[in-house]
Amino acid sequence: MDDAIDRLHRLIDASTRITVVTGAGVSAASGVPTFRGAGGLWRSFRAEDLATPAAFRRDPRLVWEWYDWRRGIIAACEPNAAHRAIAAWSRRPGFTLITQNVDGLHERAGTSNVLRYHGSIWHLRCATDCGQPEWEDRRAPLPALPPLCPSCGGPARPSVVWFGEPIERAVAAAADAASDCDLFLSIGTSSVVYPAAGLLAQARRRGATTVEINPDATPSTSSVDFVIRMPAEEALRGSS
Ligand code: APR
Secondary structure (H helix, E strand, O other): OHHHHHHHHHHHHHOOOEEEEEOOHHHHOOOOOOOOOOOOOEOOEOHHHHOOHHHHHHOHHHHHHHHHHHHHHHHOOOOOHHHHHHHHHOOOOOEEEEEOOOOOHHHHOOOOOEEEOOEEEEEEEEOOOOOOOOEEOOOOOOOOOOOEOOOOOOEEEEEEOOOOOOOOHHHHHHHHHHOOOOEEEEEOOOOOOOOHHHHHHHHHHOOOEEEEEOOOOOOOHHHOOEEEOOOHHHHOOOOO
């Protein structure tokens, strides 16, 4: 496995356009529960049962209890060695991070050029789209659930992308552009949620060398150039 890590370092040094996609596995060592691994269920609900517009319409309080629980956990977490390595790479020109994570740990590690593909758990917006711009609220726990829109007094929602919702247009366009790169790394994602999971194949079609870092196999494993079958925080410890 040291050979694969050496090969990755050589590729990073030789590449001018590096794009990284991350998922929940990157934050696992910080203590943030992944969605599909052990501990992914919350009160027996799966992410797919809660992170949808229909779930929010049915029971906004229940959906908010889940987000409030995740916000409380994340507030007590620190970035780990994987976040720090990616932050160091981001100081190179030509680097883009596309993260599916809404926890903000990449930003807290000092990463530049981050595309928050699925939004941010720390940003809220009006659930009825009354025209109030989205706002930041880092309180954990929130004092009342659901929190309310300061303009219209209606329920607020987390400013995250739910199943069935589109990726914000500018973010999707920037991620699409970033898939045109020399080196594309997929780190800590199960590669089952689209359109994020499709970016790797797109990068490959455009000629990128592709690498997966994950302790488990994913649907992308068979199509990457090589795999580092390790937890990200171990594979990337000390990388810069
Ligand atoms: N290092 C690297 N990978 C890890 C680690 C680790 N320490 N621990 C777990 N993993 C891997 C798991 O093997 C799994 O493949 O991280 C992946 C986590 O997968 P998911 O829980 O499915 O998370 P993710 O891929 O980010 O989910 C995508 O789905 O629920 C939605 O919007 C949510 O952004 C999320 C999206």
